[in-house]
Amino acid sequence: MEDSIREALDARSVVRKHNGLYVVDRKKVFIKTNSSEHARLLCDGEARSLEAIHDTNTVKCPKVIKVFESSKGTWNLICDYIDMEDESAAHKEKLGEEMAKLHSINPSLLKREQEKASGDFIGEEKREGERRFGFVVPTSCGVIPQNNEWCDDWRTFFIRCRLKDRVDGIIQKYGDHELSSQWSQLERRADDLLRETDSVVPSLIHGDLWAGNWGVSKENPVVFDPCSSYSDPEFEGGIQNMFGGFGAPYTRGYDRILPPRRGWNDRRFLYLLYHNLNHWLHFGGGGYRATSLSLINSILHPDIDSD
Known part of the structure; x- marks a missing residue:
């Protein structure tokens, strides 16, 4: 080597x-x-x-x-190589702030382009914003490729390139009839839940930001092992409550810059479902299958109030 x-x-x-x-x-x-x-x-x-x-x-x-x-x-x-230090609640809050800033960059670029076209922007911005959802190359959240085909709206990208891609993979690999029988209902329900995102513009996301994919160096949060895409920034939250999560400090830092949008409490189950389906595809049934099917049931038959 x-x-x-x-x-x-x-x-x-x-x-x-x-x-x-x-x-x-x-x-x-x-x-x-x-x-x-x-x-x-x-x-x-x-x-x-x-x-x-x-x-x-x-x-x-x-x-x-x-x-x-x-x-x-x-x-x-x-x-x-980056030398890492011990993490604290303050570092998690700063991580939340910096992730919100990351998510804000592309929308800011698009806004400046719009202002420039209308003559309202003063200054010069060489970078161009990305208007589509997807990414320049395939990525992998784990070892199975993710479809990053460019789409004009988030609803299409998430349902086709994230949700259906993993459901199809599980059915092909494991032949799960229960999941197969629920797909048409799940697709319609996801389409309905995501209608409120039609005005959302793409944000660059990390894509796999769980508790094991960040650290601290010289008091600054560091993220690694990304599988990025231009997505709805809410999608970043899909995995953040798995495996320990980040807790209130991260949320406090993030929400100061990007407060939660209307309907988040309903959509978060869709984004959590994707990551459980992804782990089911990688590691087989058992707990991930049970959690995925439970989430699908909650999505199809909601028993919580929408915000």
Whole structure:
């Protein structure tokens, strides 16, 4: 591996430390290696996601150095190494603020373009906003590719490229008749619940921001392992209450900049469902199947008040 890194980076010295940490010409780098079926897609998708987040100058993330193949079918993503510190409630609140700023960048760019077209914008903005939902390359939330086909509205993108894509994958892989029988109802209900999002413009999201995909460096929150897309920013919240979540400090920081929109309490079950379906597809039935079917039942037969 050291020889492959030396060749890829045109380096003189490569020293392997531990857990993906290498020292290349006296500089620490972190290398993620993947040899799964979709290894190149996974590395390319994560690299493009990190680059997109980095370019917003909002929340900190590792800087991409290179994607390269070290042996046939084995792909690697090289990033700057970031030393991490202990997290606190204050860091979670700051993470919430910075994620809200990340989600605000593309809408701000689109607003400036509109103002510029009308003659109301004073100044110069070289970056252009993205008007569609999707992403420049496929990504993977796990090891199974996500469909990031560009769509003109969030409702179409979420139902076709997120929800149906995972439902179809589960039915094909596991032949689950109960899930199959519920799809037509779920599709209609999702379409109805998402009608209030038709005026939403795309935001760049991390895509897999759970408690294990962030840390702190020099008092600044750091996010990593993204699978980004231009989506409704609410979708980011779908996984944030799984595996421990972030709690009130994150929500407090986020809501200061982007308060929750009307209907969020209903839509959040759809976004939580996607991530449970994704884990069901990856790891099989059991708990994820039970939770997914329970969520579908709650979506089809709501027993909570809409806000």
